[in-house]
Amino acid sequence: MQLMSEQKKIVKEINRIKKQKNAVILVHNYQRPEIYEVADFIGDSLDLCIKSAQTDAKMIIFCGVSFMAQSAAILNPGKKVIMPNMDAGCAMADMIEPEGLKKHKKKYPDAKVVCYVNSTAEIKALSDACCTSANAVKVVSSFPEKKIIFVPDKNLADYVQAELPEKEIIPWNGYCPIHSVIDDEYVQEMKKQYPKAKIIAHPESKPEILKIADHIASTSGMIECAKKDFADEFFVLTECGMINRLHKEIPKKKFYGLCNMCFDMKKNTLESILIALKEGKPIIKIDREIAKKALKAFEKMFAVTK
Ligand code: 13P
Ligand code: SF4
Numbered sequence: 001m002q003l004m005s006e007q008k009k010i011v012k013e014i015n016r017i018k019k020q021k022n023a024v025i026l027v028h029n030y031q032r033p034e035i036y037e038v039a040d041f042i043g044d045s046l047d048l049c050i051k052s053a054q055t056d057a058k059m060i061i062f063c064g065v066s067f068m069a070q071s072a073a074i075l076n077p078g079k080k081v082i083m084p085n086m087d088a089g090c091a092m093a094d095m096i097e098p099e100g101l102k103k104h105k106k107k108y109p110d111a112k113v114v115c116y117v118n119s120t121a122e123i124k125a126l127s128d129a130c131c132t133s134a135n136a137v138k139v140v141s142s143f144p145e146k147k148i149i150f151v152p153d154k155n156l157a158d159y160v161q162a163e164l165p166e167k168e169i170i171p172w173n174g175y176c177p178i179h180s181v182i183d184d185e186y187v188q189e190m191k192k193q194y195p196k197a198k199i200i201a202h203p204e205s206k207p208e209i210l211k212i213a214d215h216i217a218s219t220s221g222m223i224e225c226a227k228k229d230f231a232d233e234f235f236v237l238t239e240c241g242m243i244n245r246l247h248k249e250i251p252k253k254k255f256y257g258l259c260n261m262c263f264d265m266k267k268n269t270l271e272s273i274l275i276a277l278k279e280g281k282p283i284i285k286i287d288r289e290i291a292k293k294a295l296k297a298f299e300k301m302f303a304v305t306k
Helices: 003-019 045-054 066-074 098-107 121-125 136-141 155-162 184-193 206-212 219-228 242-250 270-279 288-305
Strands: 024-029 039-044 059-063 080-082 112-116 128-133 147-151 168-171 196-201 234-236 255-256
Touching: 003 024, 003 270, 024 045, 024 112, 045 059, 045 128, 045 242, 045 288, 059 066, 059 270, 066 080, 066 112, 066 121, 066 288, 098 121, 098 147, 112 136, 121 288, 128 136, 128 288, 136 147, 136 155, 136 288, 155 168, 155 206, 184 234, 196 206, 196 219, 219 242, 234 242, 242 255
Parallel strands: 024 039, 024 059, 059 080, 112 128, 112 147, 147 168, 196 234, 234 255
Antiparallel strands: none
């Protein structure tokens, strides 16, 4: 990516202070493309969980949304996890409250609870396991129980149900506002416009969209699909920032995307990263008891997916 001269200066400064402070910068695929330039690692939710659990760095600067930075804090109890912009939330993660999940658990006492990583630490603390879009099917299938309460994404729950018909998935009614607006009519129009393009969809999309997709994958999974597939053109059904990421990784292929932006994912900037790094804040804080319980949900996920 071509940076402007002011951005180049900030990138240089971030990279200098990062070394000095023994900090690592973890970046989600949907972040602003200029942030890729200061990243030690760019990935999807699962990749970032793994990297944050493995790092020796003293300080983690997490560029994503709050549930992701919280996950890094849960996985690194002794470390400083800093999120440059604390206001960056996830609309889907806010669609479930602990009280609602507690009621659901009472209603289905013989069900296990799997929560999508797009959820708060409190929800993870009430769950038997957590999962990401890359491993939801594996995590759910690891339980011998037939009934699984799956929160908060109803579309990912539907996807898991379709993959595991032997299970009885009890979904929550949450959804991602960016993915759930994509409809069949729109995709059919795009297919006419780009007849050679293969369709890659994120599992947060509605079932009607997943039915017509050539590939269903997490954000990093999308890069792998596009690399392996012999096609040269892809229509990518996810947040628009993914197009920058795909172009960066696979410059020879063509990617067409949507104008659906997750504004929370764009709240971090080079400027806010530099300030956070200099000041060593704002630090993610999670109640110790909640963090301990939430860690168990992560441990279950790692035990079945490693
Ligand atoms: P991934 O884990 O696939 O990166 O998805 C995160 C997300 O928030 C998608 O909207
Ligand atoms: Fe949450 Fe959707 Fe934004 Fe992902 S794209 S962070 S699921 S609101």
